[in-house]
Amino acid sequence: MIRFDNVSKKYKDGTVAVKSLNLEIQAGEFFVIIGPSGCGKTTMLKMINRLIQLSEGTLFINGKRISDYDIHELRWNIGYVLQQIALFPHMSIQENISVVPELRGWSKEKINKRVDELLDMVGLDPGTYRGRKPKELSGGQQQRIGVIRALAADPEIILMDEPFSALDPISREKLQDDLYDLQRNIKKTIVFVTHDMKEALKLGDRICIMNGGEIVQVGTPEDLLQHPADPFVRDFVGSNEKTYEAKGELSCLAVPLPADDSFLNGVKTISASASLKDALVLLKDEEELCVEEEGELIGTLSRQAVIQYLSDHLEERGSGHE
Structure with a gap:
């Protein structure tokens, strides 16, 4: 282009x-x-x-x-x-x-x-x-x-x-x-x-x-x-490796499942205990993921939600350049 x-x-x-x-x-x-x-x-x-x-x-x-x-x-x-x-x-x-x-x-x-x-x-x-x-x-x-x-x-x-x-x-x-x-x-x-x-x-x-x-x-x-x-x-x-490797955040970022969750057929699943890094690796090839906690699906996760979370937690030096 x-x-x-x-x-x-x-x-x-x-x-x-x-x-x-x-x-x-x-x-x-x-x-x-x-x-x-x-x-x-x-x-x-x-x-x-x-x-x-x-x-x-x-x-x-x-x-x-x-x-x-x-x-x-x-x-x-x-x-x-x-x-x-x-x-x-x-x-x-x-x-x-x-x-x-x-x-x-x-x-x-x-x-x-x-x-x-x-x-x-x-x-x-x-x-x-x-x-x-x-x-x-x-x-x-x-x-x-x-x-x-x-x-x-x-x-x-x-x-x-x-x-x-x-x-x-x-x-x-x-x-x-x-x-x-x-x-x-x-x-x-x-x-x-x-x-x-x-x-x-x-x-x-x-x-x-x-x-x-x-x-x-x-x-x-x-x-x-x-x-x-x-x-x-x-x-x-301003990337913060600790944030990137953080675990336990996926359950907070997941969007709750709707009553009709039939659209989830074929959608890959990730454990709620996985790291943000693990989620992004999978989201390179998937539009969204299902988040599973203690054997139950608790919600869906998008790439944009993870990127937004990471950008909100950038180290201060990464957001102040002019």
Whole structure:
């Protein structure tokens, strides 16, 4: 889907923002880029939609060099969500969402249907919010509009540059949950920049850790927690081996079984006394597990529940990088 082939960015003053990036992001993947300030993560993101021109190498989307795309065609197929969402203040919510579909020549009927569909998707009643102005919405609601505006013309790729970092912790966590659930339904290719390791672990299918303009390690949350490539990654992730090896937590993380548990036929079972590490090993190949305690099934366990628990228990040094 998106491929970096020896991509570098060097500015006229000699500053090298990114160095010889080689990376492939798969279609439908939630790919997170993280690292300390100045590591090149935003530069990397902006090169995808040509907001920043690369200096060396080649960047491909669907096997085609981005330089060979018409710039409008390229950007219409890439949604973009910023920390400061910059909704047009004098336009209604419907008008804000409709900008790119109108530029692409969609009919009014098709646009109206799409606006209502998107508002419903993020839990905002179309009849209530369609005609409101941005100033009439909370920060969290405005950010939801920013996300669905990026989805309006049904692009293949969504770029998100620290979209939730300006929000209060409660709104931020809610939007993370909403985005995670949304991605499970829409399966877009999302490239998401953050400096928050907990956010990265919670959302990412894979995570790219950068430092000094270079890629240090790319892997799943489990890979980074279990096999950090070097001391920098270990410190940045803040992985706590004691937490990772902890036993007896699975019974607390398991979701109680519903009355009709027939759907569990064929689902693998894990003992409640197993470690979190043991659970993650099995969850690499399974959507969920049954948790068994004293010979009885007590609930089901998902990969997301284990990753969330581990991210909530990161050592302090792993959540404070800027």
